[in-house]
Amino acid sequence: MRNAVLAATALLVGLSAGVFFAYSTSVMLALRKVEDRTFIDVMQKINTAILNGWFLTAYVGALLLAVAAVLLHLAPGHRAPLPWLLATLVLYGIVFVVTAALNVPMNDTLDAAGPAAAIADPAAVRQAFEGPWVGWNTVRTVASAGSLLTLAIALIRA
Template sequence: MRSVVLAAATLLVGLSAGVFFAYSTSVMLALHKVEDRTFIDVMQKINTAILNGWFLTAYVGALLVAIVAVLLHLPAGHRGPLPWLVAAVALYAVAFIVTAALNVPMNNQLDAAGPAAAIADPAAVRRVFEGPWVGWNLVRTVSSAGSLLAMAIALIKA
């Protein structure tokens, strides 16, 4: 059971880390090259589209299953991967907290600006959003990638 949970946690963390990595290495780089209204419109659509069962299962499930993996490795005789699992949970928690405390509120603020076509100063709306969002997404990318690496080491140690 411990091995299955550890493998599932690694998979889910990897999927989530891949989403953040994809934004950092392609989505936001491409959107940086479009005009302001297009940027706002596409980001608003992405913010709606990402709220789906597939993403939320991987994103929330990664943290929950990783915590279960830690708990399953607490008993004596099964603690080999425990330090790596604790590190993985802590690193993924950083990504989770940054998302909840920073990226999601920025997404909500962008959505509250209204339809891109009706925004009086789309350049100002974009300026407030894009730089900080990209920066915090980089934090999510690095922390979730670190979590994935720690999970992989935990699998080797198990």
């Protein structure tokens, strides 16, 4: 059971880390080159599209399985990977908190600006969103990658 939970946690943390990494290394770099209304329109569509079962299963499931992995390794004789699992949980917790407290509210604000074609000053809307969103996504990318790395170490120690 412990090994199955560790493997499933690695899969879901890896998938989540991959999403944040993809934004950092391609999506936002490509969108940097488009005009303001296109940027806003595409980000609004992405923010709607990402709320799907596949992403949410990986994103939320990774947190739940990381908690389960910690709990399963509290028993005497199974604690060798525990410090690494705790680090995994803390780092992934950072991803979760940054997403909920910062990136999602920024997404909501961008959506509240209305259709891109109707925004009076799209440059100002973009400027208020893009830099902070990219910065916090970088935090999510680094934290999720760190979470995956510490989980890999935990797997070796298990």
